[in-house]
Amino acid sequence: MNSTQFYLLFTTLSLTSATTSFAIYARPGCDDTCGNVQIPYPFGIGSGCYFNPWYAVDCNSSTPYLSSINNLQILTLNLENQTVTVNVSMTSDCQTPVRNSSQILTVDLGRTPFLFSQEHNKFTVEGCGNAVILEQDNLLTGCSTICQNINTTNRNNCYGINCCQTTIPYYLETYSVNISGLESRGPDGACGSAFLVDERSYSVGRFLVGNTFVPISLKWTLTEQEVRGTGCSNVGRQQLDLGNGTTIESYKCSCSPVERGSAYLVDGCEVVRECANCTNGECQVNGSGNITCIPYPFSQARSKSSTLGVVLGVSISVGVLILTATIFALYKVIEKTKDKRRRERFFKRNGGILLKQQESADESLVDKTTLFTAKELEKATDYYNENRILGKGGQGTVYKGMLTDGRIVAVKKSKIVDESQLEQFINEVVILSQVNHRNVVKLLGCCLETEVPLLVSEFIPNGTLFEHIHGNNDEFPLTLNTRLRIATEIAGALAYLHSATSIPIYHRDIKSTNILLDDKNRAKVADFGTSRFVSIEQTHLTTLVKGTFGYLDPEYFQSSQFTEKSDVYSFGVVLVELLTGERPISLTRLGEHRSLATHFMLAMEEGQVMSIIDLRIVNDGSRGELMAVANLAKQCLNLTGKNRPTMKEVASELESIRMAHVPATGRTDVTNSKYNAGQQEELIML
Numbered sequence: 001m002n003s004t005q006f007y008l009l010f011t012t013l014s015l016t017s018a019t020t021s022f023a024i025y026a027r028p029g030c031d032d033t034c035g036n037v038q039i040p041y042p043f044g045i046g047s048g049c050y051f052n053p054w055y056a057v058d059c060n061s062s063t064p065y066l067s068s069i070n071n072l073q074i075l076t077l078n079l080e081n082q083t084v085t086v087n088v089s090m091t092s093d094c095q096t097p098v099r100n101s102s103q104i105l106t107v108d109l110g111r112t113p114f115l116f117s118q119e120h121n122k123f124t125v126e127g128c129g130n131a132v133i134l135e136q137d138n139l140l141t142g143c144s145t146i147c148q149n150i151n152t153t154n155r156n157n158c159y160g161i162n163c164c165q166t167t168i169p170y171y172l173e174t175y176s177v178n179i180s181g182l183e184s185r186g187p188d189g190a191c192g193s194a195f196l197v198d199e200r201s202y203s204v205g206r207f208l209v210g211n212t213f214v215p216i217s218l219k220w221t222l223t224e225q226e227v228r229g230t231g232c233s234n235v236g237r238q239q240l241d242l243g244n245g246t247t248i249e250s251y252k253c254s255c256s257p258v259e260r261g262s263a264y265l266v267d268g269c270e271v272v273r274e275c276a277n278c279t280n281g282e283c284q285v286n287g288s289g290n291i292t293c294i295p296y297p298f299s300q301a302r303s304k305s306s307t308l309g310v311v312l313g314v315s316i317s318v319g320v321l322i323l324t325a326t327i328f329a330l331y332k333v334i335e336k337t338k339d340k341r342r343r344e345r346f347f348k349r350n351g352g353i354l355l356k357q358q359e360s361a362d363e364s365l366v367d368k369t370t371l372f373t374a375k376e377l378e379k380a381t382d383y384y385n386e387n388r389i390l391g392k393g394g395q396g397t398v399y400k401g402m403l404t405d406g407r408i409v410a411v412k413k414s415k416i417v418d419e420s421q422l423e424q425f426i427n428e429v430v431i432l433s434q435v436n437h438r439n440v441v442k443l444l445g446c447c448l449e450t451e452v453p454l455l456v457s458e459f460i461p462n463g464t465l466f467e468h469i470h471g472n473n474d475e476f477p478l479t480l481n482t483r484l485r486i487a488t489e490i491a492g493a494l495a496y497l498h499s500a501t502s503i504p505i506y507h508r509d510i511k512s513t514n515i516l517l518d519d520k521n522r523a524k525v526a527d528f529g530t531s532r533f534v535s536i537e538q539t540h541l542t543t544l545v546k547g548t549f550g551y552l553d554p555e556y557f558q559s560s561q562f563t564e565k566s567d568v569y570s571f572g573v574v575l576v577e578l579l580t581g582e583r584p585i586s587l588t589r590l591g592e593h594r595s596l597a598t599h600f601m602l603a604m605e606e607g608q609v610m611s612i613i614d615l616r617i618v619n620d621g622s623r624g625e626l627m628a629v630a631n632l633a634k635q636c637l638n639l640t641g642k643n644r645p646t647m648k649e650v651a652s653e654l655e656s657i658r659m660a661h662v663p664a665t666g667r668t669d670v671t672n673s674k675y676n677a678g679q680q681e682e683l684i685m686l
């Protein structure tokens with residue numbers, strides 16, 4: 001069996017409780033079906049049940065109607081594809097009083113959030129002759145058939161003999177069908193007809209005899225704001241081409257492949273019942289929607305997992321210890337099994353670890369990590385084309401890619417898999433899938449079935465903070481106001497990681513190359529490769545010193561004990577970088593001045609700090625403001641960790657400096673999207 005066809009569920013122990021509840025499709029107190037049509041939210045029957053009036057459904061004698069669009073009859077609703085299939089009139093020569101005259105039917109959705117779906121509909125002509133489909137007066141496509149004796153043709157296909165079919169080029173708001181000279185198909189009394197039809201509902205001849213209606217799929221669209229407004233944690237985006245040079249972006253919220261329900265509702269997704277008994281394996285759904293429970297391949301992994309089950313309810317910190325032990329045990333196991341099926345085992349093993357992660361995660365933080373197939377990512381990155389490389393670093397290579405739904409992503413491909421690399425990768429997945437903060441790079445998913453593990457995260461288009469401070473980027477001036485905002489955003493994200501998450505997360509490698517800027521130049525903290533979870537008892541971690549020279553906390557360097565204050569120190573260096581525009585390790589200064597932190601502290605001591613402020617901002621703010629930032633940086637760079645403020649204190653101090661700051665007139669915070677990622681000299685790591 002080909003594992004690329006599989007999705008995988010991070011089976012959790014909470015699954016057992018899932019057996020007693022049901023997938024939720026409608027808001028509380030609302031009906032979720034009408035007749036035998038399921039009506040999932042954002043659609044709803046009756047006031048208070050739908051997302052907005054466009055999605056209102058009338059249920060009349062067990063038949064649902066879309067009341068916002070001319071009471072079109074709803075045949076099916078599909079959350080995954082965001083389609084509503086409706087019953088729409090078609091054009092047929094039966095309606096033509098005089099054969100061979102032209103017949104036109106126009107269907108118009110106007111200014112609604114619905115579009116005729118380009119993917120799901122086909123323009124179809126049955127009969128002998130030809131017909132065209134037009135948008136307003138523009139010919140979109142046409143189709144013509146040749147006629148043959150009906151008895152000698154295969155009635156089941158539609159390849160140009162008595163029947164033809166073609167795709168439409170765009171998503172449409174309106175269309176017209178013009179038939180002229182379309183002859184009836186023969187002795188069975190069917191009319192010649194031309195219509196747009198939902199491809200999956202169509203089979204030759206099915207809608208013809210005595211019927212004037214066909215199923216058509218409409219794409220319903222939601223804006224990002226609307227989808228995020230529902231509290232959605234798994235937002236997807238699709239670009240819809242309207243043909244005249246415009247595309248619109250449509251957002252959706254989905255459950256994972258082994259879940260059912262409406263993801264737009266709070267707790268709407270439920271794991272399917274078939275997975276309920278799959279507590280000793282991975283619940284998978286294959287291409288044909290068949291769900292199977294694949295037992296864990298390793299006996300060790302299995303016994304660990306059941307041990308974990310007992311312990312977890314008791315204490316999260318114990319859970320974390322076991323998690324660490326399990327990760328350790330798992331890659332020990334892998335080391336021993338370097339056989340031909342290594343790839344398959346990587347997949348299973350990685351899945352097993354994610355499983356533990358979900359178990360130990362705070363329920364409110366449970367975020368469904370999408371699993372990408374190897375094929376999908378190959379396609380997205382054009383087979384890891386060199387042109388797509390965004391950055392290379394110690395841990396691997398980052399590629400830019402485009403998913404089939406149009407989303408631009410960054411795919412991080414780790415280097416050779418060895419023990420430490422694997423641990424870093426898993427660390428990153430485990431941590432990032434729990435983190436949901438606007439200033440932390442969002443992990444979209446990962447790919448576990450490749451030998452080299454892959455991480456997929458949102459693509460942050462505007463490069464690193466390092467490039468903006470130190471590059472010759474005149475197009476986007478970093479004003480004092482912008483710098484204060486960026487500093488506040490980073491501090492806020494770190495404060496969140498240190499204290500707002502269920503388990504403190506230390507970044508351990510804060511530096512300006514790990515701060516990315518998005519299209520609105522908002523800061524996003526990236527690269528959690530060296531991060532660690534820290535349980536409450538374990539606030540001092542003794543490990544090999546890792547970090548980047550120039551940002552490394554000297555106290556940590558000496559003691560090998562990483563504390564939350566080590567992140568504060570590194571942040572202090574970034575703050576000084578923002579303030580002075582100097583590199584953390586100078587290429588031109590000498591001696592102890594080579595280190596920016598030391599250079600800055602010496603200048604502070606000598607009362608000379610104003611002389612090293614970046615000339616680009618020195619006139620943006622008052623001396624008082626600049627000194628306030630410099631003093632804060634000085635506190636962060638205190639050689640004694642416990643004398644440094646916490647990230648939370650830093651964030652609130654920066655916030656108040658920023659609130660008090662009135663940007664100099666005439667300056668604006670220009671957003672520059674023309675940044676060319678190809679010119680980077682420094683690495684971007686996610």
Ligand SMILES: *[C@@H]1O[C@H](CO)[C@@H](O)[C@H](O)[C@H]1NC(C)=O
Binds near residue numbers: 065
């Ligand atoms: C629903 O039924 C009512 C009463 O039978 C009727 O007045 C109304 O037009 C119907 N609505 C639709 C959409 O068929």
Ligand SMILES: *[C@@H]1O[C@H](CO)[C@@H](O)[C@H](O)[C@H]1NC(C)=O
Binds near residue numbers: 078080081120
């Ligand atoms: C969504 O649309 C695609 C393309 O038409 C189709 O292959 C797929 O089966 C659809 N999914 C569902 C759940 O209907």
Ligand SMILES: *[C@@H]1O[C@H](CO)[C@@H](O)[C@H](O)[C@H]1NC(C)=O
Binds near residue numbers: 088
């Ligand atoms: C579509 O609408 C027509 C006219 O109301 C009706 O006769 C036909 O049964 C409908 N089709 C389906 C599949 O309900």
Ligand SMILES: *[C@@H]1O[C@H](CO)[C@@H](O)[C@H](O)[C@H]1NC(C)=O
Binds near residue numbers: 099100181
């Ligand atoms: C329709 O036109 C075709 C040729 O254009 C002709 O052969 C046929 O007889 C016409 N049918 C009628 C009913 O006029």
Ligand SMILES: *[C@@H]1O[C@H](CO)[C@@H](O)[C@H](O)[C@H]1NC(C)=O
Binds near residue numbers: 149151187
């Ligand atoms: C086509 O088949 C029908 C019955 O199936 C028959 O009545 C008719 O004569 C046949 N026509 C030709 C041209 O063979």
Ligand SMILES: *[C@@H]1O[C@H](CO)[C@@H](O)[C@H](O)[C@H]1NC(C)=O
Binds near residue numbers: 102104178180
């Ligand atoms: C419909 O097609 C016929 C034949 O091609 C053409 O004469 C007529 O003008 C068309 N009508 C419209 C509205 O385009």
Ligand SMILES: *[C@@H]1O[C@H](CO)[C@@H](O)[C@H](O)[C@H]1NC(C)=O
Binds near residue numbers: 173242244245246
């Ligand atoms: C493109 O078409 C859509 C729908 O017909 C319309 O709303 C939009 O204004 C058009 N854009 C341009 C640039 O013509």
Ligand SMILES: *[C@@H]1O[C@H](CO)[C@@H](O)[C@H](O)[C@H]1NC(C)=O
Binds near residue numbers: 273274275276277
């Ligand atoms: C789960 O297992 C129990 C007992 O073995 C069985 O009664 C139940 O039907 C199973 N449920 C599913 C959904 O397979």
Ligand SMILES: *[C@@H]1O[C@H](CO)[C@@H](O)[C@H](O)[C@H]1NC(C)=O
Binds near residue numbers: 005291
């Ligand atoms: C899905 O799984 C079922 C049962 O395990 C199997 O019969 C079927 O062939 C699988 N389909 C695909 C597309 O792998």
Ligand SMILES: *[C@@H]1O[C@H](CO)[C@@H](O)[C@H](O)[C@H]1NC(C)=O
Binds near residue numbers: 288289290291
């Ligand atoms: C899954 O596969 C089994 C046979 O292996 C088949 O009987 C069943 O209908 C399939 N279920 C689905 C949902 O495809």
